[in-house]
Amino acid sequence: MTPIAVYDEIADWYEKQFLPASTPGDPIGIRASLAELLGPGDGLCLEVGCGTGVHAAQLRELGWNPVGVDLSTRMLAYARERLPIARGDATRLPVRDAALGAVVAMMVHTDMPDYPAVLREVARVLRPGGVFVHVGVHPAFCGGFADRSDPEAVVISRGYLDGYWTKHSWTTEGVRNRVGATHLPLPALLRAFLDAGLVLTDFAEGGDPVPTTLSIKAIRP
Template sequence: MADAAYDEIADWYEEKFLNARGTGDPIGIDAALRGLLGPGHGPCLEIGCGTGVHAAGVRELGWTPVGIDLSGGMLRHARSRLPVARAEAERLPIGDHSVPAVLAMMVHTDMPGYPAVLREVARVLRPGGVFVHVGVHPCFCGGFADRGDPGAVVIRPGYLDRYWTTESWTDRGIRDKVGATHTPLPALLHAFLDAGLTLDRFVEGGAPTPAVLAIRARRAGPSGAD
C-alpha cells in the first residue's frame, strides 16, 4: 500500500530528502506551480500534500492552502504547514463545486487510479475553477528511462506499457523506495478530457531533457461562476 510505504519513509523524506535537494528549483516544480496557479484567493486543495512543502508558495500567491493525503506519517509533518485531513484522493471529503483551485504536485505516479482522481477534481472544482497538475514527465521519467547521464537520457523499451515498478536509475530518490505507476502521455491527457476538464496551458521543467510536465486545466463554466 502506498500509504504504508510513505509512512515508512516520512521522516527520511522530511529530514534528509528535502534537504538533499538543496536550494533553487532545478527541475522547475516551483516555477510551474507559481506560473500555472497564479495569484488568487480562497481555498486551494492540494491532493497528496505529503509533508506540505508547497503550502508556503501557495500562500504567497494569496490562496489558503489545505491538504489531503493517505499517509499519516507524511501528515504528521504537514500539520505545522497547513490544515490537513487523511483521505483518499479517489473519494475526496469535499462537497461538489466547492473549491476554486486544486493542486496535484508530483503525485500522479503514486496513484494508479489517477483517472478517478481527476474525476473527483472535476467534481469538487467550482465552474471556471483551476486545476494544476505538476508531475514527472511521462516521456522522460520512469522505469524505462536511465537518467544517470543528464546530458544523454537513455529511453529503453517500455514507455508504451502501463506498469508499476520500483526500478529507478538512482537509489537516492523516492521511486526505488515506494515505486511508481507509469502512464503514457496520451493516456494521461485523455484522462483529463474524460473527467470533463478543459486543458488550458502546459509547462515543461528541467534541462537539458525535461523531468517535469505541468498542466493547467479548468472545469467547464465561466471563470468565477458559483
C-alpha cells in the same frame, strides 16, 4: 479495498534526509510551473497528496489559502505544521461537490495507481471555472524506462508504452526505488483529463537539458 499508505514507511527519511538533500533553487521547474499556471488568487486551494506540505508556503505567497489531503498519517504529521490537513483517499476526497476554486497536485500522480479516478474527483470538487494544476514527473522522460544517470542525456529503453508500476530506478537516492511508481504514457495521461470533463488550457515543462517535469493547467467548464 482500503488503499495502503506506502509513504508511512519513508516519511521520516523523506522529511529529514530527502528534502534537505534536494538541490536548492528550482532546477526542475516545480515552483516556476506552479506560479505560471496557477498564478495569484485567493480563497481555498486544495493540494491533493500534500505529503509533508512543502508547497504550502508558495501557495500562500501566491495569495491562496492552502489545505491538504493525503493518505499517509506519518507524512501528515509533518504537514500539520505547514497547513490545515485531512487524511483521505484522493479517489474519494472529503470535500463536497463544486466547493473549491483551485486544486493542485504536486509531483504525486505516479504515487496514485488510479490517477484517472483522482482527476474525476478533482473535477467533482471544483466549481465551474475552477482551476486545476498538475505538476508531475514528465511521462516521456521519467520512469522505470528512463536512465537519467547522465546529466546531459536521457536513455530511453522499452517500457514507455506499457504503463505499469515499478520500483526500478536509475538512482537509489530517490523515492521510486523505495515505494514504487505508476507510469502513464502521455496520451493516457492527457486522455484521463478529458475523460474527467476537464478542459486543458495550458502546459509547461521544467528541467534542462531534457525536461524532468510536465505541468498541465485545466479548468472545470
